[in-house]
Amino acid sequence: MFFTEKFQVSSEILKSYGAVDISLICDVPLFVDPMLIFNSNNERYTELHNNIINYFYFLYTKAAQGLTPKEIDAWFNFSEVPNNWLGYSLYGNKGLALGKKYANFLYDNIAFAIDTHSISKSTHIEKVMLLYEGSGKDKISDLTVNLIKGFLCEYTETFALKYIKKEFLETFPVEKAYFNYDTESFVSKEFILPYIYNEDNKKEYVILTPYDILREDEPAINKKDFLNSYDRIRTVIENDSLRAYVNNYIGLAVRRYEENQRKNKRPIKERSIEKIEKQAFQEVVKEYPELYDYYIKLRETDTDEIRLQCQNELDSQLKKLFVASKSLIALFESKNYPQNEMLTAREEAKQRLKFFKHIIEDCDGYKNLYVKGVQIAQENDLQRLFRFVWYGTTYKVDAESNNGRGQTDFIISKGQANQNIIEFKLASNSKLAHVFTQVKIYEAANCADGSLIVIFFFSEEEQAYSEQVIKDAGYEDMIDEAIFLIDCRNDNKISASKA
Structure with a gap:
């Protein structure tokens, strides 16, 4: 592995x-x-x-x-x-x-x-x-x-x-x-x-x-950080004429906004001013590309900050992948997962999902989804962990397969006529309700016999929201059959000794 x-x-x-x-x-x-x-x-x-x-x-x-x-x-x-x-x-x-x-x-x-x-x-x-x-x-x-x-x-x-x-x-x-x-x-x-x-x-x-x-994140020199650093860049411009021109260009854009707000008797918002300043900076940099180099000069001096940031990213990412996955495999092996190669792809996928749910909810697997109490697991991290649940399988497990209508999270199969789709979603996803339409499209594109939907929640609010979405869609009776809710909360689980 x-x-x-x-x-x-x-x-x-x-x-x-x-x-x-x-x-x-x-x-x-x-x-x-x-x-x-x-x-x-x-x-x-x-x-x-x-x-x-x-x-x-x-x-x-x-x-x-x-x-x-x-x-x-x-x-x-x-x-x-x-x-x-x-x-x-x-x-x-x-x-x-x-x-x-x-x-x-x-x-x-x-x-x-x-x-x-x-x-x-x-x-x-x-x-x-x-x-x-x-x-x-x-x-x-x-x-x-x-x-x-x-x-x-x-x-x-x-x-x-x-x-x-x-x-x-x-x-x-x-x-x-x-x-x-x-x-x-x-x-x-x-x-x-x-x-x-x-x-x-x-x-x-x-x-x-x-x-x-x-x-794990974008390189130290990246477009988003460049735009967010417009204020810092203005302060390090060594060319007096250029610095004055840039400041005047941005200042003029802000004054126009403020005058327009006063004229229409609307409040002047700091967030809007920041957005206008950033847009003005994007316009002026097209005329003076050397502003890019002042940004790079800044990043060249941010050595310690960059190293610390990268170290934190690595620690978090490696904990998510290696610590969590090795823990998951150890639990998988210790619990003696009952393998049955005669099951259909759908039934085997359901069994593995139930086992995945059991490990996270009942075997302290949820602990691997946090670092110092802060949620670190995103959708793709959970997908990676689920790959390890298929340890020792003879079923084909394809991740992010695309047959023309978008990428499915997983297709589990044993031959073309025996395959099933699994779609993962975080309850925090603002488009959670769309998942039911999404899987229907995937089923048609992949000729799959039904889908399994997995929803992960990390708080009481997310739990209530995901349950409401399922209820509104009319699929309550499919919970634990085709829809699996996995409780990843760290605030509702007590140790066996205290239960």
């Missing part, structure tokens, strides 16, 4: 080496942040950062000459590196590659990415994400992993040769391990690496990632 278990090495040894103990059944939702490489005192990381920037300068030089689609594909397009088991996948480790759309975006904006306007200390490849629409953490992480793949293979090989038995190792040719500037092409190199057998029953190498370059 985990790297240390599969390759029979101590968790403490792996931890002391500095690597994360990855899952080998689903991705760990962690991502590489290039700022952590830049901010490190590790000389090897300094070299890595320089190599990354050198490659971006190479791309800029080539893009300035004008490239053919084939050349853009060769230098700007990167395939996924699933071997590190990092990302969003709830089933296996195969996600989406960066793709041609991202390659063309990078090609169009490479000049923006490397131009620091002599303001920030260094070029940062994640700067390009400040122009990108949509989530950037997976994209910038995948790009970074591609550019440091040779290092990650070296890092894993060193550990493997010292701590992993030879029977678990094999020599693999790793494509695009390094870039050769003489031939202007990526080159392969052989590494001795641990391996697993993938779904196609072929050997697939596994690579480790250092703990200190990972985080």
